[in-house]
Amino acid sequence: MIARTDRSTDAHPNPEVPIRHMDFSGDRGNLPRYFYDNDPFASAFFMAFSAVIPHGERFFIDSVRNYRDRVRDPELQQRVAGFIGQEAMHGQEHDISNAIYEAMGFPMKRLDRLSRRGLKLARRWLPLRIQLAMTVALEHHTAIVSEYTFRHPEMQARFAPEALRFTLWHMMEETEHKAVAFDVFRSTGGSYLVRAGTMIPMTAILLGTLLAFQLRILAADGTLWQLRRHLRGVGHIYGPRGLWAGLIPAFLDYFKPGFHPSQHDTDTLLRDMQARLFGEHGELRTQLKKTILPRARLAAAA
């Protein structure tokens, strides 16, 4: 059977993807050990996420770069430049966060090495199209986790303020570029079958890795067997009203043949978050050092 090109449909205009250079050093000195809800289990979950991000982001960048030359649309070329710049910043900033967790006694270097090895295998053995489909799948996960967090202020309130600002910055940019890898995949002939077929093993690998890393972090923390203490955190992440369960409908949308990330309307959420973080009295105004607009840069290079 010949797989047909993904004929998904866009619902909204694409937001700009600016590259922001940040400096979070002022925030980092105050980061509490259990920065989510003063809870070891849930904090370890977000640390496990952070452990896979630096090499994950580099993998995303390379998988999109492999197809960059085949992108004909100049507007998408601009968004690709923004995507690469944003993900590079995320990798860099999470490297710094991970070094801080390591200094607190968490085994982040070891987990970072494991992530690198796993992704090295993917780079060596998997076709470039599958590598790009992996990125598209994981970008869907980051987009829906971000949207969920934006829509749940009670979840935001559980983060320590320093961790919240950092997390919202990353999630805001994930929302800005959520369709970029998807559009590269689609415009270069990616099929629905490959896109949807990659999502299933990718999700199993992601959930398995996060759980294994989380348990390893808790073991290093010495809190792994404090089971009663973990009940609340288990509920927040894995419970029937927790994070993963809340993501299921948005996750399943990915399997619709006509799906496009812009069909999840985040326009207002994104505008509100941009104003909250970078508006006139934005929470991250002083941490923002420089903004590069790929449109201006590409126009200058032309």
Ligand SMILES: [Fe+2]
């Ligand atoms: Fe990112």
Ligand SMILES: [Fe+2]
């Ligand atoms: Fe991303």
